[in-house]
Amino acid sequence: MSKAADSAANQTRAESIPGIERATGRDWADWVKIFEAKDAKSKPHNEIAIIARAEVPETLYNPDWWAQAVAIAYEQHAGLRVPGQSSSGTFRVSASRTLPLDRDAAIEAWAAAAEGITEHLGHAAGEPRRSRTEKRTFWRIDLEGAGRVEASATPKDDTRVILAISQDGLPDGERIEEWRAHWKSLLAGL
Missing domain, CATH: 3.30.530.20 (START domain)
Incomplete structure (x- = not known):
């Protein structure tokens, strides 16, 4: 398990969630269900981003950027990384x-x-x-x-x-x- 997953301070940045919900038109709880249904917690960042990209509306301005934002927020939520941490661990x-x-x-x-x-x-x-x-x-x-x-x-x-x-x-x-x-x-x- 990563150092991020062991951290008690690990949390999704609260300011990220309302923006994600507004942009994608989907509640955060629904995003979590999507990721859990695909066992995203066991996957590397690039695979989590692919799951997110498949669910981001095509009509959204810059859907690839939003997919990355959703994937990172999920990784923080799931304890895979802490705010400020990249997928490489730095x-x-x-x-x-x-x-x-x-x-x-x-x-x-x-x-x-x-x-x-x-x-x-x-x-x-x-x-x-x-x-x-x-x-x-x-x-x-x-x-x-x-x-x-x-x-x-x-x-x-x-x-x-x-x-x-x-x-x-x-x-x-x-x-x-x-x-x-x-x-x-x-x-x-x-």
Whole structure:
């Protein structure tokens, strides 16, 4: 049994359930019955997500995203993982801010703030890497012993961008809120 399943603090994020119910038009109790009928508790994440995807309405905007959200909520409900934990067992934290910039300017602003910092909460920062796709602009670093950090800038509308900072690969969930506060502090300075 996983460390998550043994944790007394394990629970589905309460704020996730109402959104799932509204979007899918299905009560959480009904979702649990669907997963239990398919013995989802004994399955890996990808198979649980397939069960969810088969039940998410096709008319829903971004049904694949919603299927992932439902699968993760079920895994938390069933004790397969705790909030903030990925399917690999590591932990993730994120923070975001909407800025009145285009995506490239937002990444430039983030880089100007973050690249002068050689360590984050006691973890040495690696060399920054940048990339760009048709939809987003990225900035990434590795943190020694604390996973990887990605800043992604995605246009929200013609004048604003969402700058999201995500950190993947934390070895445990004990410092998630400390990390979230750290990233929010850097975002607030932009």
